[in-house]
Amino acid sequence: MATLNDMAVGATINIFTAFAFFLAFAILRIQPVNDRIYFPKWYLKGLRNSPLRAGGAFITKFVNLDFKSYIKILNWMPVALQMPEPELIDHAGLDSAVYLRIYLIGLKIFIPIAFLAFAVMVPVNWTNGTLERSKNLTYSNVDKLSISNIPIESRRFWTHLVMAYVFTFWTCYVLKREYENVATMRLHFLQSERRRPDQFTVLVKNVPPDPDESVSELVEHFFLVNHPEHYLTYQAVYNATKLSSLVNEKKIKQNWLDFYQLRYSRNQSTRPFVKTGFLGLWGNRVDAIDFYTSEIERISEEISMERDKLTTNPKSIMPAAFVSFKTRWGAAVCAQTQQSRNPTIWLTEWAPEPRDIYWDNLEIPYVSLSIRRLIIAVAFFFLTFFFMIPIAFVQSLANIEGIEKAFPFLEPIIELKFFKSIIQGFLPGIALKIFLIFLPSILMLMSKFEGFNSTSALERRSATRYYIFQFINVFLGSIITGTAFQQLDNFIHQSANDIPKIIGVSIPMKATFFITYIMVDGWAGIAGEILRLKPLIIYHLKNSLLVKTEKDREEAMDPGTLGFNTGEPQIQLYILLGLVYAVAAPILLPFIIVFFGLAYVVYRHQIINVYNQEYESAAAFWPDVHKRIITALVVSQLLLMGLLSTKGAAQSTPLLITLPVLTISFHLFCKGRYEPAFVQYPLQEAMMKDTLERASEPNLNLRGFLQNAYIHPVFIGEDEDGSDISMEELKQEQQVLVPTKRLSRRNTPLPSKHSGSVSP
């Protein structure tokens, strides 16, 4: 095991790497040519149009020659921290602001715990001689700080017991306060002055088929009858899968056309050619520009035909609709009540934001949903516990003998020493790496198949699954070596009593491993995040190959989003590690605190300057965050129980069993107290807002405001054709919605004084 010295060396290397990344970022970001990579948010908000400085030569368009600015390379950090939270919510939305609070909660939990642990438990652990006396053990100074150094049946374990209580109470206190804060923030956000279509709208699913009426008529009649005083209007959901694939196809072809036109305009000597077959590898050679022009024309025609079909054919209307009400009260009532005596039809729920809707899943019937859920549950079980099997199979193929057998003609090349070492050293690992890279996408596909209606719900479910996967394969997998399936097999053959013991005993021994993991995965990962290497490369590639106009350049920007489905499970893994090691080996805590601090600053910077959230769920994910921290707490308590019972401190077991019982009932209390705020819209709030609005805007044309709020994005996105005037109007209507958000920012000047645009 590593000594303190080894660990200091490791920490130094990692700090140095992280610092190098930060330095690279600090230099790259002040180059005007990278401006759209590091400040896309401001471009998208229309507050920044070009990185050009007043009066500069051609070269300054690309390279920053103002050497003074190089001195202040780290000043983005205080800048990122300066924007106050209300302004941040206004700037980037509540989701982002609350997401940052997850990092903050890590700091809030672990800084006091670390202080206490170092003040109380480190001395208690250090002043024992167990490890020194047992001569056949190799140990290091790090281990002397951990619980391993306490002799069996020592009375000193009472310290650990008391500390476990203190840590639990502190964590619960922080959790409760945060839940309260976030719930208040959410309700305040929903009550904010801006009028939003989702406040008036309910998503109705599973409209039953009717032989006499079309879906549209049925919806209108049903709500006119059952909500006579509140019903206002409805919007049908069109089955636009084909249309949106056509639109996508056109976009791709358009990109190629642009590419070839640009190439031709630069080098007019040869017209570019292209092969019409698969991936451009086979088929007739034709003139590329002509080919794509005609293709685009063909697709455009198809699109307008499909669009006509959608609007005229009643069969293209899906059995779902967005029903709008005259008041927020009416919508809140409809969303929270059961409509029909058959609870699988006329299902109503509060409509997600228009941007947030995942359109493909709106029509899935109830029975199909149940079956899909079962299939995915089983599939996820196999994915988690048996994912090593296909990977091991690929790995067995990807050795030298396998390749030589499959492709004998490659033998001479492979037998070269250079290639041989690459294949042997690299290939076996690469299958696993590729799998892990694609895992979030696989989980996302699973969630989509399961039938959620909104992107936010998809991401939340994927995050849950990713956390479970990491818990089993990273956390348990690292503590008890072996594949998840072997562990599962072990566990079902071991008693409920032994499982926490087996894991608990290994925990102090794995402290150094997890410290390294935190430094490599956490610290370096965060530093890599801010550098944005992938968007940097892609943007410059696109810029040189495709971009002709300023509009193209805008499209080449890839601000990205927060990535809740991968980011949050990572934080949760660190919180789990922190809570588990807080009692067993507090040496881990400073590393976690550094991670949370660094991540908080970096993500705050990214949220202000880079990310462009695709939707706003008003922090609907917080109950999940809370639940996972509680899970981590209970796991840490069970493992401590296992650890202490092997240390001969069995008399503490009753006291330790009390802890998870208390924690779980605390969770149930919080769930009852705060979770409804994340699911339902209280009538009192709705009524208040309605009354206010009626007083302030008595002549509001709500129908006009809501008429086209929920329209499938393909009807909006495909506007160049101008195929339909009403569609054009829709689009403008839609766009009116988005700026309202910014323009209503009465109290903050534009551009903000705390914004990221202070970069020189």
Add this chain to the structure above:
Amino acid sequence: MATLNDMAVGATINIFTAFAFFLAFAILRIQPVNDRIYFPKWYLKGLRNSPLRAGGAFITKFVNLDFKSYIKILNWMPVALQMPEPELIDHAGLDSAVYLRIYLIGLKIFIPIAFLAFAVMVPVNWTNGTLERSKNLTYSNVDKLSISNIPIESRRFWTHLVMAYVFTFWTCYVLKREYENVATMRLHFLQSERRRPDQFTVLVKNVPPDPDESVSELVEHFFLVNHPEHYLTYQAVYNATKLSSLVNEKKIKQNWLDFYQLRYSRNQSTRPFVKTGFLGLWGNRVDAIDFYTSEIERISEEISMERDKLTTNPKSIMPAAFVSFKTRWGAAVCAQTQQSRNPTIWLTEWAPEPRDIYWDNLEIPYVSLSIRRLIIAVAFFFLTFFFMIPIAFVQSLANIEGIEKAFPFLEPIIELKFFKSIIQGFLPGIALKIFLIFLPSILMLMSKFEGFNSTSALERRSATRYYIFQFINVFLGSIITGTAFQQLDNFIHQSANDIPKIIGVSIPMKATFFITYIMVDGWAGIAGEILRLKPLIIYHLKNSLLVKTEKDREEAMDPGTLGFNTGEPQIQLYILLGLVYAVAAPILLPFIIVFFGLAYVVYRHQIINVYNQEYESAAAFWPDVHKRIITALVVSQLLLMGLLSTKGAAQSTPLLITLPVLTISFHLFCKGRYEPAFVQYPLQEAMMKDTLERASEPNLNLRGFLQNAYIHPVFIGEDEDGSDISMEELKQEQQVLVPTKRLSRRNTPLPSKHSGSVSP
């Protein structure tokens, strides 16, 4: 182990006992003197006033001399079965009718399963020679019918596997159909023509304290603001705990007074005396009649003072109210939605029936509820697993040496042989018996402490707990001998894999034990139920000691209720046994079928003629029934898995794991599909009923109908004083509600031609 012969003998004895009970019942029930014990329901409904026959001597008032009627002693059985279900619902309520369906579901599940098991599995089991070959085993013919007779690794286990699938599918099919039927019956019942106050009323709990307004004002204002178009009126809930204890006290004193007056009137030579101290054992000797007359006067004064205090002092109003709405739609909306941004105040729920309300629990605040739930969960855990400890302690005291030590002066009596044998044979068991008799009351107290609002909810929760207790202590406790705590200790020291194995292996061996259990507890219990020995004795005691007038006699009747909290868990235990043994030892099935058949007839008779339900929850218990049958199914599947894995049929494990997965997802489907019908009132139904009513009764005075529907029973019950004219009016209003139910029975003549009054 018992042979088939032994079992036949046992069955004969039990059948004989049961038949003797039935005979006793048949004779006792036709004696006029017992009429109020065996037909109280008809007295309570006002359809039967006295057992007197036309033209009879004095003796015929007490003994039936019509010898023809003795011949038809079993004709109550077909009579009990004749009343059609709709009339039964009208006569006894939906709860009772659906309760009978639980017995029917037992028959529906097990009759086809038994046929299949005897046709397929019994031959498969019988035609093996495993038990015959293994010479060191004692076995019986019964065991030859069970799975024990199949050799290890036999291919015949495939039969059992296939049968497990068939049984599961059949059970699920029956369950689904029944859930559907009951849900339809419930909705139809709620839609029935009768207007009920609970359809318009919502129970509001946790009204927040307000410094400026009283609770009444606050409630009125809140609902006027937030449900302006639907709010009608409200009724405050008074803190009547003291008043109702005073009323109770008065009733007891009144009983004593009646007793002494009756004694004095029979023997006027000596005035009765009574001692005023504890239980009449100490204190001054005073004249009993004078003493109780003055006591009653004193309490009556206190009652009227307390009543004045309640109606005038605003502090006696609890922070809860019954809020009524103009329409069913308004009430359904309010009950299903969240009112305030703080989800722990202004909690609304569909009001239970007025009779069903458990008044003492209406004011418990949210935080207190959470804590109470935790306390009860922990207490129930200890009750289930450690109840043997205090009983063993009592038993250790209740031996002869213990008694002699504690009360040395008793020694000469105890040492008599007769007493000694009684004490030794009887006392140790009696502590356990007493505990088991009081267990349902203990569980009911727990549920009351937990804070449910309605008697039906209290009974449902108690039933759940009683089932868990029986599952652990009767089912598991009989299979693996030892106390529950020893089992728990074993289980946490065994692997998840081994637990089903250990239990599974013991199952076939315990078949004969459970057959005996079913005959003694089930058959004899049912026969005892119909005899009503306890009410019989108590009624005759009361009749001779207290009854003066016809009204007293009416009060001396104890029709009793269905006892969902003890009856349903018993049925569920038999369903569990049936499902577990269906594959392992089908010989058990006929015994269970006889139980269900017998119980169905007996309870149908009792429901028609005896029980008087205290409330009507409209079959709200069905989701619990469904859930427990599903639990039994999953348990049976897991145990079969354990059993087969010890039989070397490990290759069947994946197929067997699939079964619980499918069963649980079937349950989730049913839960989503049918459970809402038992919790919520769909808006469509409410609107339909509202519209109908508005058309048929446009001038309905709903406020008058609802004004006093929810009034604490002490304000009604205590009417002799006539202390308050409005209270008198209330009472009449209240009574108007009950007969509506009967008078609206348009289609059935009164008295019913199928009624129990056909007894000669």
